Amino acid sequence: MAGMFTRFFDGDVWHSFRSSPVAIAAALIAVACLFCACFAEWVAPHNPFDLASLELMDARLPPAWVEGGSGKYLLGTDDQGRDILSALMYGARISLLVGFASVLLSMVLGVGLGLLAGFVGGRVDAFIMRVCDVMLSFPSILIALLIDGVGRALYPNAHDVLAFLVLILAISLSGWVQYARTVRGSTLVERNREYVQAARVIGVRPLRIMRRHVLPNVLGPVLVLATLQVAAAIITEATLSFLGVGVPPTSPSLGTLIRVGNDFLFSGEWWITIWPSAMLVLIALSVNLLGDWLRDALNPRLR
Amino acid sequence: MSNTPLVEVRDLSKTFDVSLPWLNRVLERKGRLFVHAVDGVSFAIERGTTLALVGESGCGKSTVARLLVGLYEPTRGSVSFDGTDAALTLASRDGLALRRRMQMIFQDPYASLNPRWKVQEIVAEPLREHGLVSGAGELRERVGELLRSVGLAASDGEKFPHQFSGGQRQRISIARALATQPEFLVCDEPTSALDVSVQAQVLNLMKDLQRQRGLSYLFISHNLAVVRHVADRVGVMYLGRLVELAPKAELFARPRHPYTRMLLDAIPDIHMSGRSRTPVQGEVPNPLQPPSGCSFHPRCPHANERCKAERPLLRMDGPGVQVACHAVEEGRI
Amino acid sequence: MSSPTSLLEVRHLRVEFPTRRGTLLALDDVSFDIAPGEILGVVGESGAGKSLTGAAIIGLLDPPGRIASGEILLDGRRIDNLPYEQMRRIRGRQIGAIFQDPLTSLNPLYTVGRQLVETITTHLGLGAAQARRRAIELLEETGIPAAGQRIDQYPHQFSGGMRQRVVIALALAANPKLIVADEPTTALDVSIQAQIISLLKRVCREQGAAVMLVTHDMGVIAETCDRVAVMYAGRLAEVGPVAEVIHRPAHPYTAGLMGSIPAMDEDRERLLQIDGSMPRLNAVPPGCAYNPRCPKVFDRCRVERPDLMEVEGTRAACWLHSVQTELVR
Secondary structure, three states: OHHHHHHHHHOHHHHHHHOOHHHHHHHHHHHHHHHHHHOHHHHOOOOOOOHHHOOHHHOOOOOOOOOOOOOOOOOOEOOOOOEHHHHHHHHHHHHHHHHHHHHHHHHHHHHHHHHHHHHHOHHHHHHHHHHHHHHHOOOHHHHHHHHHHHHHHHOOOOOHHHHHHHHHHHHHHHHHHHHHHHHHHHHHHHHOOHHHHHHHHHOOOHHHHHHHHHHHHHHHHHHHHHHHHHHHHHHHHHHHHHHOOOOOOOOOOHHHHHHHHHOOHHHOOOHHHHHHHHHHHHHHHHHHHHHHHHHHHHHHHHO | OOOOOOEEEEEEEEEEEOOOOHHHHHHHOOOOOEEEEEEEEEEEEOOOOEEEEEOOOOOOHHHHHHHHOOOOOOOEEEEEEOOEEHHHHHHOOOHHHHHHHEEEEOOOOOOOOOOOOOHHHHHHHHHHHOOOOOOHHHHHHHHHHHHHHOOOOHHHHHOOHHHOOHHHHHHHHHHHHHOOOOOEEEEEOOOOOOOHHHHHHHHHHHHHHHHHHOOEEEEEEOOHHHHHHHOOEEEEEEOOEEEEEEEHHHHHHOOOOHHHHHHHHHOOOOOOOOOOOOOOOOOOOOOOOOOOOOOOHHHOOOOOHHHHHOOOOOEEOOOOOEEOOHHHHOOOO | OOOOOOOEEEEEEEEEEEEOOEEEEEEEEEEEEEOOOOEEEEEOOOOOOHHHHHHHHHOOOOOOOEEEEEEEEEOOEEOOOOOHHHHHHHHHHOEEEEOOOHHHHOOOOOOHHHHHHHHHHHHHOOOHHHHHHHHHHHHHHOOOOOHHHHOOOOHHHOOHHHHHHHHHHHHHOOOOOEEEEEOOOOOOOHHHHHHHHHHHHHHHHHHOOEEEEEEOOHHHHHHHOOEEEEEEOOEEEEEEEHHHHHHOOOOHHHHHHHHHOOOOOOOOOOOOOOOOOOOOHHHOOOOOOOHHHOOOOOHHHHHOOOOOEEEOOEEEOOHHHHHHHHHHO
């Protein structure tokens, strides 16, 4: 393990990271958001879900530096007296959770199908690719809406966990195609490489060849894609929540907060919607920039 | 030790379907397209000897190599290993046992080793797959032995392929191929990608190993000088067919087939002996549209009407020499 | 040493590659010259720096590689320090280039004729119709049958050997004085190789162009070149007439190379083997770069780097010959 670490820090990827201020800044921001989201219970100044601690008197307070604001609520409060800053952290947690989980599921599904299509070829490959083509012709939001709608129709009184699962499934099913196609392309290339042929001559079974030889060598682009897709997944989740068909209202994500806050925009209480929007942009942007840098850093090595 | 050849190939053929997808064929009204990469090749390899297959690009020698180790299935014909049909055996439960006895070395030293595996794992894979060792300690020892036998150090097992040069990587490939103690090695242009001085090291190593272990080689190459150094018998291929098969000394001293003569003439003469050379005509034809009859006739100075119409078969023409040429058969050359 | 009639003079060329782990010296004090109409072979194994030498002369070094010091003179004029625009003009007009892979040397989107005509009109200033006639002539000269029709075909419609002929025609289109050919026959079959070699010799003699032929194949050198330069680890090991270098190599590395090549005319049980491998650029030993592998090494070799010195007929960078001359004296 130690050897792996020293090799990583000695390598070109780390050097490229250190020499790119954008990558470092993006990484810092992403890590900060992640930290706040994970440890919201300890980092957040208040708990917005603890009904007992809410004070209706403090409702609709503007941010601390604006006249009328209070130092106790740094970014202001919403119509129920919940601290926006704390709500942001808890909300980010939900968003990131849904984002990462759906990307993970997409990856497993997409990489698995892509490997299968590329390795087996023939009709299996053709079938999987046609499925991909069909799915690509739908906007991902529509797919997510569809699956979400079906889920709700089937289980109208579903409790929260099920609602989350349906949501994660919806987002991952709308995004797996990219992985499948990328991995299929790489698999087609690697399959004809001589080290795979050597394994076949040795007598290794096809499943083992796929898993032990081909998979490690096609994961590079997948990593880049996954980083970029996290941002896309978070935004998709936010969109769905904004439309009201995302996370259940008891666990508001950033999207829910934005929707709720929208109603107050025209009465001048801009902070209730702007801060969640800014947080969403910040997370998506930093993850996107990291993904961009990663793609470029891995590229010369792939050449 | 039985007298049957270790490997016997009879009428081996492989045809690839390179037709356009169905939709294109229907819309563009084109028929199916086939490439006869290997077309009726027959030869035998005696134990402990080296048969070399030479030819230019597109002649099918690499395809023959892959057919022999079971990477492709023959369209026609058979490959027998030690008396039993190889294709049948590989498809059956005894397939793994057969694979233990024949292995392959590839041309590209950079692509034939998995870049993400340590050398230790690469060389150990056949041992693991065939269950030849029990326990990590014995595995490590065996791998160390194998690495030493090809001129590397046991400690090289901890490194990754990219830390080695081309010649060293080819040695690792050889170590991996020897892991199961095979009797037969198929070598697909093993030194073509290497520098001349490294090539010399690898060729010497291969000859030493053959002597020590009684290995039989099928050696594929386009370099006649290398073939001259390693082979006992030489087969010349052109567009998927075997045109001449002879013991090395005979082939180089008295090449019979016009293509063989052309090949030998085309080799740059490093010692500038000033020998006269007939200039070479034309290029290898498109394998999708091979010429009729003898596929060499468009480039052959001795071609006649029969050559354009009838495909010549391999016939004996001297001690151990087989030639597929009407002109040789008719005594015209 | 340069004579006043040299077409190309390379003097003490040093090419560096600054990397984050230090500067790699890829070419270390390389000097040679080519007379007009002469074919000079540059031979060496991978990593010796022969392709880099060609790239430096054409001015196509990949950054961050750069010429650290030394001079390259074409017809008496320095070309290593010219601005890009001037070098570009010289590159097409006075220097022609032939690379290894005919597939990537030609633009697949344009017809062969268009690429030829473009070169001719740019550098020779002929009109379109004249240029086209000249292009057809060139294709015929390089042995392409039915040149009048094939001039309008795309590169993918030619076979490998034919494509390389087109590339040669392209290199000769502007009547250059110098042609730099980097492994022009390596990707071709042996029978086509022979055709291309003889074509190259013929057209270069006819046009009077000098050729710098870079290759790892000694056989090609023996057939084609007048003189040959042997490179090792970024340095010149030996330079001399082809017959001398091949039959009476003065440098142990050249002797080792010749010994490792399997011969067509004799049978040997074992090929001569040079143990070890060429040092990496960041690990070149002090003194003579070949000393760890040399069968005739002695103390001075490990300490002092030899320059090219005269040895009956050729020049070799080896202390053996300075010892001999001292002993003779």
